[in-house]
Amino acid sequence: MKRNLKIPTKCVLLLFAVLFSFACSKNNNSGELKSINILEAEKSELNISEIAESIEYLPLAGDSVLATIMKVVHANGDYYVKDNKSKFLRFDKNGNLKNQIGRRGKGPGEYRYVSNFVVHPNGNVYISGGKEGKIMVFSPEGKFLRTFDISQKYVSNFEVFNDNFLLYFGPGAEHIPENMEIVDTNGTVLKTFTNQYKFERGKAILSFTGECIMYPLNGKLYFKEIFSDTLFYFDGEEKIPKIILNSGDNRFSPEARTKAIKDLSADPRNPSNALIESVIQRSLFESSRYLFYSYGFNKKGHILILDKKSGQQTEIDREVGIRNDLDGGPNITLKMNKNDNTILAWVDAFELKSHVASEAFKNSTPKYPEKKKELEELADSLSENDNPVLMLVKLKE
Template identity: 20%
Template sequence: MKFSTGFYLLLCLALFQYCNTKNETEVVKGIHQIEISKEFLLDHENDLQFKAIDTIDLERPGNPPISSIQYITFAKDYIFLLDMKQGLLKFDHDGNFIQTLGKKGDGPDEYNVPTSIYLDEINSRVLLADWEKMVLSSFDLEGDFIASSKKLPGRPISIYKENDKVLVIQEGIESYGSGAQTVLLSFLEPTTLEFNSQETPLYSFYSRFYRINTFLKPFGKKNENLLFYIPRVRFEGMVDQKDTIYRVEEDHLIPEYQLDFTDFGKSDTIRTQSVEINDGNASILIGYKKDSYHLILDLKNSVPTFSRQLPRESYSLEVFPKHLTKDTYYSIIKNMKGAEEKNPKIVMYALTKE
């Protein structure tokens, strides 16, 4: 029995570590080290604080019920909100519902499992990624369907601007092998929806714990460098508490930052639940025991700058602050009190010094 248990543990360690079959690189000289101590994560006293600067109440007469907000983007005059049940919704900046763009369904101008949207204000259109259909669809700002792309090689999870193209991040389909997870890239022209895809996956690993679509913002930028970070799976007994943020160079990855979580024991299981990289900051949602923490890293100076425990009774991925700009964030705040369910509020924050 002891032999079986030990063998099983070794098998787990081998199976659940990230295995980047194409791009995993040994730590190289020049990689930036960022040390995140247990004390900093759990007990850090911040010089920075979140200050609410605006609130948009979506509980207004005539507004549809909103259950689970997947994504929000802010235009000059409108807010486009992607709800898992209602679809793509358009509001004014006071929170008044204007219209639904498209509708959910199986038709050629409909979508099934929307995961992300991208606002193309230059061409006055919104792009929507459909995870199930594996396409991107475009709508004008008045809600009319324009076109859908051809089928992508993978399931789209997020969309980014990259020069005059749109970068579509996808997770590979099951044909890549049992337990295999892959990250695929396609470069799409936003008006014609024509795309070119890289021939091989950018990144691959094995995991039974989650699919990539759990992490919707794996890419970001620092200066002109495109960065990539999908956190490794962690479990109790794991010894190596390190992680890597990569720099994207054409079709491969180069280690740019090594995150070293120090002073955590073998029984300390830290879970990375969500990540965003914006203007040289990495904003990470960390789960430790039964609590969740918001951690911010300054990538320019390679240091952690902020950590706070999120209120346990109100925690959800929607509450986790998401970037608008480098020092401005928003959260989705739901009414947690009373039996009557109401639409949430969008709360804007500035991250400022005390």
């Protein structure tokens, strides 16, 4: 016997309202993608007290001397520090040296150099650049454990992604059909992403530190490719746009890169106008409140600081940095995030001692005179040849 199912009118209306509300919400969210015209930001000097609450200094023990620091990662209470000569050390929370991670060489378990590294939630350290077509795995104590194969010879950048890894193979020349992969801790490919920005290869080799920038924040992984103005994050395995850092006609395009390669191939002594007139990203990271975007343009270094709370945009000279009016210390160039609200910077021991001995420091009137005194005592305790001093800058929320 056939029966007609009758749904009360109120239920139908309620269901329609819910679906309509969801559709509107989805449309509104897709229409809220914020766009920042980075070359139109207000150019200004900046005091660190305008964005930060405090600075903590952490001298790194000089048992093993570092050259120029390239990357610092804070994980499991320790600081993993790599310099430009591939010396790779682990320090405790007080700056005491715990151990070296591997060593350079051609023998078993040794690496040619450390291009990049990440610390996985399992505690192990994963290194790229050590051997072609492989990721090397070390224990926190620095013992070599194993390697796993990857699909390309070189990884431009990689980061932990939901207990797996996001790998970026770059630069994305025309011969690379997929330039991004998600792999597990054994190198098994879980997902690939098509290379959307192909350019022509030439005789000149042209590469950049910011080919694809990645960083974690609030449990999500963010990334921005050098050819794209859009910063993305991952929702599951789906790429979601977050914000557009609009460089307009000065965007560094695959066509601009192709022209720059041809120009440099013809005359390596002269910089190509295609590079000078393009915005070339260098670094990008965030705190809960601020976004920091460092780039080169027109032969100068720039840093855009976006206050996500107020919407205020400030551009500073990368070579000048941020004036330290909290304790009178040297100007600060923020490097990368330690966590969601603390940013890392560092200063050479020689530079810190020279600054504290200067008349500018002696005559300065910072907001916290007692911190100035502590900084002076710290500088006096250092030797000019000591390791750099980490700066832990706690930002305003």
